[in-house]
Amino acid sequence: MSLTEQPPADSGPDPDRTDAAHQALRDRIAADSLSTRRDYLRIVATVSGGLAVGGIGVASGILHRHGDSATPPEPKKVADRLQPGESLAFRYPGDEDRAIAVRMTDGTLRGYSAVCTHLACAVLWRKERGSEGELYCPCHEGIFDPRTGGVAQGPPPRPLPKVVLIERIDGSVWAIGTARSGESAEEGLCREQDNAFRFCPGGTGAERSERT
Ligand code: FES
Known part of the structure; x- marks a missing residue:
């Protein structure tokens, strides 16, 4: 170069x-x-x-869902008393089964699974909402009718399963059974207790007077 x-x-x-x-x-x-x-x-x-x-x-x-127990659930006392407009969280029928009891302002008792039928978040009581309060799921704004457990708003696909509640003469509140989503309290009791109540189809007429 x-x-x-x-x-x-x-x-x-x-x-x-x-x-x-x-x-x-x-x-x-x-x-x-x-x-x-x-x-x-x-x-x-x-x-x-x-x-x-x-x-x-x-x-x-x-x-596992409410109403799917293999054996009939035992009665369980959930409160000594429940005042109108108030709610109570408890477990029924098993220790893992979240449930909620509500006393409507007219005195009616209602009990439900507190597990949302959408994606299983916890359902809460909102006393001040609507004309009678509402059962509310904060995850996706789901709302359930507290009188029926039916879906009032949002994505939940089915009503809340019921927990059948009774009030004894001393004012104590007891859970005595469950009903699947869409079942009435009577249908749930008859299924779980093998038609042992007089109001069941073909009921045996056994002396069991507890019903809602
Ligand atoms: S989990 Fe309750 S609305 Fe979605």
Whole structure:
């Protein structure tokens, strides 16, 4: 090479090598962001899949629900007294089964599972809402009618299962059975107690007078 063919001392980086380095860097960033997106999508799929399975489990009855006991539930005292407009959280029929008792302003007693039929969040009593109060699920703004357990608003697909309550002469409140979502209290009692009440279809007429 002659002196006249020497490259200038300040010619800067080789453009071909610079382009190659930039391309390699772009490829690496693209690969990283792709794997990050994949991880993110995997996490989202896992979480939402878990929620969906929980919801399907509740909806299809795979998970334990009120009214699905293999044996008739035992009567259980849940309160010495319950005043009009007040509610009480308790467990029935099992220690894991969240339930809620409500005394309407006209004195009527109502009991329900406190597990929302949408995605199993806890149902709360809101005394000041509506004309008679409401049973409210804060997770997705679900509202249930406190007189019937029926869905009044929001995504819950089914009414709340019932807990059958009675009041004894001393004012104490007892849970004596459960009814599945959509069943009446009488239907639930007849199913659980093998038609042992006079009001049951084909009931035996046994001397059991407890009913709501
Ligand atoms: S879990 Fe109750 S409204 Fe969604």
